[in-house]
Amino acid sequence: xxxxxxxxxxxxxxxxxxxxxxxxxxxxxxxxxxxxxxxxxxxxxxxxxxxxxxxxxxxxxxxxxxxxxxxxxxxxxxxxxxxxxxxxxxxxxxxxxxxxxxxxxxxxxxxxxxxxxxxxxxxxxxxxxxxxxxxxxxxxxxxxxxxxxxxxxxxxxxxxxxxxxxxxxxxxxxxxxxxxxxxxxxxxxxxxxxxxxxxxxxxxxxxxxxxxxxxxxxxxxxxxxxxxxxxxxxxxxxxxxxxxxxxxxxxxxxxxxxxxxxxxxxxxxxxxxxxxxxxxxxxxxxxxxxxxxxxxxxxxxxxxxxxxxxxxxxxxxxxxxxxxxxxxxxxxxxxxxxxxxxxxxxxxxxxxxxxxxxxxxxxxxxxxxxxxxxxxxxxxxxxxxxxxxxxxxxxxxxxxxxxxxxxxxxxxxx
Amino acid sequence: xxxxxxxxxxxxxxxxxxxxxxxxxxxxxxxxxxxxxxxxxxxxxxxxxxxxxxxxxxxxxxxxxxxxxxxxxxxxxxxxxxxxxxxxxxxxxxxxxxxxxxxxxxxxxxxxxxxxxxxxxxxxxxxxxxxxxxxxxxxxxxxxxxxxxxxxxxxxxxxxxxxxxxxxxxxxxxxxxxxxxxxxxxxxxxxxxxxxxxxxxxxxxxxxxxxxxxxxxxxxxxxxxxxxxxxxx
Ligand SMILES: Nc1ncnc2c1ncn2[C@@H]1O[C@H](COP(=O)(O)OP(=O)(O)OP(=O)(O)O)[C@@H](O)[C@H]1O
Ligand SMILES: [Mg+2]
Numbered sequence: 029x030x031x032x033x034x035x036x037x038x039x040x041x042x043x044x045x046x047x048x049x050x051x052x053x054x055x056x057x058x059x060x061x062x063x064x065x066x067x068x069x070x071x072x073x074x075x076x077x078x079x080x081x082x083x084x085x086x087x088x089x090x091x092x093x094x095x096x097x098x099x100x101x102x103x104x105x106x107x108x109x110x111x112x113x114x115x116x117x118x119x120x121x122x123x124x125x126x127x128x129x130x131x132x133x134x135x136x137x138x139x140x141x142x143x144x145x146x147x148x149x150x151x152x153x154x155x156x157x158x159x160x161x162x163x164x165x166x167x168x169x170x171x172x173x174x175x176x177x178x179x180x181x182x183x184x185x186x187x188x189x190x191x192x193x194x195x196x197x198x199x200x201x202x203x204x205x206x207x208x209x210x211x212x213x214x215x216x217x218x219x220x221x222x223x224x225x226x227x228x229x230x231x232x233x234x235x236x237x238x239x240x241x242x243x244x245x246x247x248x249x250x251x252x253x254x255x256x257x258x259x260x261x262x263x264x265x266x267x268x269x270x271x272x273x274x275x276x277x278x279x280x281x282x283x284x285x286x287x288x289x290x291x292x293x294x295x296x297x298x299x300x301x302x303x304x305x306x307x308x309x310x311x312x313x314x315x316x317x318x319x320x321x322x323x324x325x326x327x328x329x330x331x332x333x334x335x336x337x338x339x340x341x342x343x344x345x346x347x348x349x350x351x352x353x354x355x356x357x358x359x360x361x362x363x364x365x366x367x368x369x370x371x372x373x374x375x376x377x378x379x380x381x382x383x384x385x386x387x388x389x390x391x392x393x394x395x396x397x398x399x400x401x402x403x404x405x406x407x408x409x410x411x412x413x414x415x416x417x418x419x420x421x422x423x424x425x426x427x428x429x430x431x432x433x434x435x436x437x438x439x440x441x442x
Numbered sequence: 443x444x445x446x447x448x449x450x451x452x453x454x455x456x457x458x459x460x461x462x463x464x465x466x467x468x469x470x471x472x473x474x475x476x477x478x479x480x481x482x483x484x485x486x487x488x489x490x491x492x493x494x495x496x497x498x499x500x501x502x503x504x505x506x507x508x509x510x511x512x513x514x515x516x517x518x519x520x521x522x523x524x525x526x527x528x529x530x531x532x533x534x535x536x537x538x539x540x541x542x543x544x545x546x547x548x549x550x551x552x553x554x555x556x557x558x559x560x561x562x563x564x565x566x567x568x569x570x571x572x573x574x575x576x577x578x579x580x581x582x583x584x585x586x587x588x589x590x591x592x593x594x595x596x597x598x599x600x601x602x603x604x605x606x607x608x609x610x611x612x613x614x615x616x617x618x619x620x621x622x623x624x625x626x627x628x629x630x631x632x633x634x635x636x637x638x639x640x641x642x643x644x645x646x647x648x649x650x651x652x653x654x655x656x657x658x659x660x661x662x663x664x665x666x667x668x669x670x671x672x673x674x675x
Contacts, residue, residue: 353524
């Protein structure tokens with residue numbers, strides 16, 4: 029490898045056979061390029077999906093009531109299910125050990141919201157103090173609803189960051205300002221931040237206040253919970269499924285719903301959904317690997333084909349060199365040395381180029397479910413090494429054969 | 443310099459065996475210029491290839507400069523070729539992507555001569571064959587005669603003990619052939635041992651000895667009065 033004379037000989041050969049060298053290099057470089065880009069996008073999809081699920085607490089479970097579709101115990105189908113406070117408190121008691129946080133929620137409808145003279149068109153929701161953790165809302169200023177607010181029917185409101193920007197642009201801070209909900213003044217005590225603007229367009233008030241002040245009675249619109257973290261992803265999924273089924277069963281019994289009438293009470297667990305997507309991304313990643321490996325194999329086959337042609341093309345030259353005193357091993361070394369050199373340079377060239385492209389373009393890609401495609405440098409690096417080794421092995425066979433051919437045979441005029 | 447005794451060589455062609463050399467005995471002293479003649483298929487090239495260690499004999503003895511040549515490994519044969527032998531082929535066999543100078547320098551590369559020295563030496567031999575101005579030209583830019591002169595310079599560059607030429611003028615017109623023979627004679631004048639395979643009577647008579655092959659044996663071996671090629675150039 030460190031024989032300077034041989035390096036010079038190889039550079040000579042490469043310089044004088046530019047097209048051949050270029051084609052060999054191109055097939056290697058494009059193989060690596062395609063692989064890196066594929067792997068990058070595989071990772072990008074994973075990143076994107078993980079990001080989507082970061083929005084709500086990943087262990088959250090949500091209950092949405094619907095309409096029955098089956099007759100059950102003498103009750104007609106088409107009944108609208110209405111959840112009430114007791115459903116929440118009872119469920120919280122039954123599943124006390126399984127639940128980390130929980131909150132019932134009510135959508136306050138038919139109210140007008142004003143800030144001074146300005147009419148606001150944001151939705152008002154009554155929630156419990158724990159809802160902050162379920163929704164994964166980050167407090168930017170002030171605080172969220174606390175237990176005290178709930179117990180005392182506090183006239184307090186938490187607004188999203190977008191509302192702050194849209195409505196409270198003139199004041200230093202919305203904290204301490206009052207908004208009127210159906211004429212009743214609520215004091216703004218906190219501003220929260222979410223991943224998406226859409227989720228920042230809500231005004232949260234204590235659920236107790238919402239029910240008492242706006243004729244909610246004991247009705248609630250939905251329930252949400254989070255489960256404590258589990259050791260690993262699979263356990264977390266199993267736990268979520270258990271809880272989900274248990275909760276649904278309880279609610280179906282309480283509301284006299286057929287066990288197989290899934291539309292009447294919908295229970296949705298983020299974990300399960302995440303698992304579906306995780307499985308999907310795993311499959312996608314696997315697929316990309318598969319395509320990538322095929323690309324590499326195609327690359328190796330390409331390299332070995334080129335090597336075969338190169339060697340064939342050089343049969344006469346090899347014969348001449350041997351007649352002039354080249355030993356078989358020096359022929360093999362010459363061919364391999366050249367192959368390794370060209371493969372390595374173009375392989376790393378392709379690697380650097382594709383990584384640079386991912387690095388530059390990756391962070392700017394804004395497509396749903398694809399985020400910051402990137403590739404593990406070690407993986408890409410090993411791939412190049414694999415390609416070099418495979419290319420070398422592929423080149424070795426024809427080189428070895430060529431070196432073994434008798435001189436008179438390789439010099440024979442066709 | 444060269445001594446062979448009872449040399450046999452046959453080729454297998456499927457189930458047939460073609461007996462090409464059937465007991466060749468001959469001796470070449472240092473400084474000789476020998477023409478090997480014979481009809482097509484008489485085994486001239488086969489003999490030369492065996493002498494050049496490009497091919498092996500089936501039986502018989504071969505001694506080159508006192509070294510018995512027998513059962514050589516490829517590596518050993520390459521070493522001997524590099525040290526003892528220079529080849530001149532009918533079809534020149536220059537490497538097409540290398541310049542005249544680089545072609546001449548190539549055997550020196552395999553002798554592990556450093557690059558600079560290699561090029562100086564190659565240039566010296568190119569000058570001897572009168573092609574110094576063509577040093578940087580590729581073979582494709584040279585005429586047949588020039589190519590053969592490059593090939594001769596290449597064979598000479600390694601300073602071998604024996605030069606083996608298989609129909610060196612076979613692809614050249616008569617004037618160019620004489621130029622090449624003139625060069626070969628001059629190299630021989632310096633004391634180099636040279637074997638030339640040829641079809642042509644006039645070329646053969648420019649050597650000092652003619653060996654006639656027929657049906658795999660030597661039928662005639664005579665010393666002759668050398669005709670100088672210079673006068674025809
Ligand atoms: N590798 C080989 N395999 C089989 N037969 C061969 C081989 N090489 C030569 N022969 C045969 O051996 C015989 C002698 O061949 P050789 O090349 O020595 O002849 P030659 O005297 O050099 O002829 P020419 O003047 O045409 O060059 C021929 O009949 C040829 O067909
Ligand atoms: Mg012949």
